[in-house]
Amino acid sequence: MDDESDRVEDVEARLLLEGIEQVYGYDFRDYADASIRRRLAHWLAESPFDTLSQAQSSLLRDSKIFLSLLSGLTVNVTEMFRDPPFFKALREQVVPFLKTYPFVKIWHAGCATGEEAYSMAILLNEEGMAGRYRMYATDIDEAVLATAAEGVVPLAEMQKFTRNYQNSGGTASFADYYTARYGRALLAADLKKSIVFAPHNLTADGEFGEMNLVLCRNVMIYFKPSLKERCLKLFDASLVPGGFLCLGMKESLERRAIGASYQELLPTLRIYRKRYA
Amino acid sequence: MLERKFRLVVIGVSSGGVQALKRLLGALPADFPLPLAIVQHISPDAGDGMARLLEEFCAIRVKEADEQERIVAGTAYLAPPNYHLQVERGGLLSLAADGYVSYARPSVDVLFESAAAAFGRTLIGVVLTGANADGARGLKKIKDAGGLAIVQDPADAFAREMPAAALAATGPDYLLPLADIAVTLLRLAAAAQPGKKVADV
Numbered sequence A: 001m002d003d004e005s006d007r008v009e010d011v012e013a014r015l016l017l018e019g020i021e022q023v024y025g026y027d028f029r030d031y032a033d034a035s036i037r038r039r040l041a042h043w044l045a046e047s048p049f050d051t052l053s054q055a056q057s058s059l060l061r062d063s064k065i066f067l068s069l070l071s072g073l074t075v076n077v078t079e080m081f082r083d084p085p086f087f088k089a090l091r092e093q094v095v096p097f098l099k100t101y102p103f104v105k106i107w108h109a110g111c112a113t114g115e116e117a118y119s120m121a122i123l124l125n126e127e128g129m130a131g132r133y134r135m136y137a138t139d140i141d142e143a144v145l146a147t148a149a150e151g152v153v154p155l156a157e158m159q160k161f162t163r164n165y166q167n168s169g170g171t172a173s174f175a176d177y178y179t180a181r182y183g184r185a186l187l188a189a190d191l192k193k194s195i196v197f198a199p200h201n202l203t204a205d206g207e208f209g210e211m212n213l214v215l216c217r218n219v220m221i222y223f224k225p226s227l228k229e230r231c232l233k234l235f236d237a238s239l240v241p242g243g244f245l246c247l248g249m250k251e252s253l254e255r256r257a258i259g260a261s262y263q264e265l266l267p268t269l270r271i272y273r274k275r276y277a
Numbered sequence B: 001m002l003e004r005k006f007r008l009v010v011i012g013v014s015s016g017g018v019q020a021l022k023r024l025l026g027a028l029p030a031d032f033p034l035p036l037a038i039v040q041h042i043s044p045d046a047g048d049g050m051a052r053l054l055e056e057f058c059a060i061r062v063k064e065a066d067e068q069e070r071i072v073a074g075t076a077y078l079a080p081p082n083y084h085l086q087v088e089r090g091g092l093l094s095l096a097a098d099g100y101v102s103y104a105r106p107s108v109d110v111l112f113e114s115a116a117a118a119f120g121r122t123l124i125g126v127v128l129t130g131a132n133a134d135g136a137r138g139l140k141k142i143k144d145a146g147g148l149a150i151v152q153d154p155a156d157a158f159a160r161e162m163p164a165a166a167l168a169a170t171g172p173d174y175l176l177p178l179a180d181i182a183v184t185l186l187r188l189a190a191a192a193q194p195g196k197k198v199a200d201v
């Protein structure tokens, strides 16, 4: 067998993703293969089916079964104040610019269970911006959005989140932001006052207008270069001149089409500012 | 089939890894004809110090892997702390922020399984010292896909569990002390170059 020739599993996966796109409109065809392959294999192992071909007719005909695959295909791992140096830079270098506006709009694309959006709310409130921002926190996966809207995180994570918060320059006592209950941490209700959680699919849906800050962290690393380019155009179209774009710590605008219109605010922290001209 | 063309080496290593990689990568010449992708278990907060240390020490190029970076010969790519490293078809690297796999992130199994699917029989997988079982499942996948497996002799390893688990999972083509792995890689890689043949591969 030729090494670049398709194994049966690859053919099956491609046919299935094609079918899913046509039946449900979710397009995973431009996601990087290695991750998709691993997740399909994982889902298959937990399912009653032996092969993807065997699973295909059930997946295409029964939307409940499809939903179980959908949440298997998306990776929802997230943290509060993930990458503390990044949040520290947001607080110290970006917020001063945001404060010059009477009101700012922020888009978290791929917000998962919401930890990143809640972290941002804490940060902005501490910096005196309460009531002066609206956050749109979106994801393709409606199951995680439901969790996000609840504002509940596993209590076991709180120790780590507290450390992250402190390392990111937090100025208050983190314990004041949640109440522990039945092994879960209920985040303070006023944090979600200015957050709108909504479904949005980066492969299909349009831009959000007039954003001052767009965060899309650890989402596009799962995309092939072509899809990543498309998403970056979408973010560019959503941002006002002088607005900020934040990517994950291992993502960059190097060699990207929109790169020339952006200036890297701080090296290695992946905070970019859209140029005025 | 006697003559084989290899196109990529993947290496998994855990405790004792810095020393092991220094010796292994340090013994490869600058014109080593294959790329190498490496998962070394590392603390989530570690920076890219490890890659820079090895880069200084080695004749081949050593760097932390960037997302969607194309692999080239004579270069070793290390998984960044806190991200899984994968190899895509066509030789692009990709990163993943998934949860832990085999209790690790980066995980050797993730690298090996992705590389086995993308490179099949043109892949060489190497399991070195380590105190856990990550890499065992991946090395078996490499063998199943027709690739070649090298395991460091557990008796020779700083921590024996990882090579021992790999041995239990699959029969390697070579079971070697660390000191012999670089020469073996060189010999196998020579077959990747036109004009050179290796009879006993």
Ligand SMILES: C[S@@+](CC[C@H](N)C(=O)[O-])C[C@H]1O[C@@H](n2cnc3c(N)ncnc32)[C@H](O)[C@@H]1O
Residues within 6 Å of the ligand: A074, A075, A076, A077, A078, A079, A082, A109, A110, A111, A112, A113, A116, A138, A139, A140, A141, A144, A200, A201, A202, A203, A216, A217, A218, A219, A248, B097
């Ligand atoms: C690893 S999480 C990142 C969460 C958060 N931004 C962070 O960095 O901690 C990736 C999220 O992207 C979402 N996602 C994947 N594909 C998407 C798409 N096409 N459109 C919108 N969201 C998507 C997943 O559902 C998942 O919740």
